[in-house]
Amino acid sequence: MEEEKGTTGSINLSLNGREEKINLSGQVHHLPCCIKFNGPCNVSQYFKPKLKAMEIDGLAVEEAHFRGRKLQGTTISLPNGYAGFVLVKNNSGKRKAYDVSEGNSNDWEMKAKFDKLTYWNHDTPPSKDDPFLRSFHWFTVAEALHKQVKAEDLATIDAALA
Numbered sequence: 001m002e003e004e005k006g007t008t009g010s011i012n013l014s015l016n017g018r019e020e021k022i023n024l025s026g027q028v029h030h031l032p033c034c035i036k037f038n039g040p041c042n043v044s045q046y047f048k049p050k051l052k053a054m055e056i057d058g059l060a061v062e063e064a065h066f067r068g069r070k071l072q073g074t075t076i077s078l079p080n081g082y083a084g085f086v087l088v089k090n091n092s093g094k095r096k097a098y099d100v101s102e103g104n105s106n107d108w109e110m111k112a113k114f115d116k117l118t119y120w121n122h123d124t125p126p127s128k129d130d131p132f133l134r135s136f137h138w139f140t141v142a143e144a145l146h147k148q149v150k151a152e153d154l155a156t157i158d159a160a161l162a
Contacts, residue, residue, distance in 0.1 A: 009108065010106070010107050010108070011108045011109075011110075012090065012107070012108065021112070021113050022113070023112070023113060024086065024112045024114040025114045026114075026116050026118070028084065028117040029119075029120065030118070031066065031120050032121060032122050047064060047066060049064040049073070052072075054125070056127055057127050057128040058128075059127070062074060064120070066120075069122060070123075071120040071121065072120065072121055072124065072126060073118050073120035073121060073126055074119065074126040075116055076116065076117065076119065077116050078114075079136060083113055084114045084117065085110050085112070085114075086110070086111045086112040086113075087109065088108065088111050089108060089109075119132045119133075
C-alpha cells in the first residue's frame, strides 16, 4: 500500500508590484446554476441586473434574467474583517519537476479582491432565511469557538453555576 503524501502550497495576497488592486465589489455574482465554461465572455452585454423598487427583510431586491430565467437577488457586504479574493494558479516559480508535470501546482496568486457580492435565487426573492445568507452566521460561531478563554471568564461561569 502506497503511503499518501500531503501537498504544500502557498497563497500570495500581495500586489506583486502592481500599484492598485483590482476591486471587483459589486461585480461578483453567486448564481444558482453551474456554468461549464472557463474563458472570456462579454457578460455585461447580456447580464444586466436592475434594482427593483422593493425591499424585503431590509434587503434591496435586484432582478435579472439569465438564459431566459428570471433571477431575484440582493447585493450584500461581507462581514467586517472578511474579504473575498479571486485567486489563480501561479505557474511560475521554482517547483519540483514531478509536481509541474503532474499538474500539482498549489501556488496561488491574488488577481482581485471584493467586499460585496450579489447572490441570486431562481424563483423567490431574497430573504434573511436564504441558506446563503444564513451561512454567514457561521462567521460569528467560528469567532466564538476560537476566542481565547480567560481565567476571569471561567470564574464568572463557576460563580453563576454555584
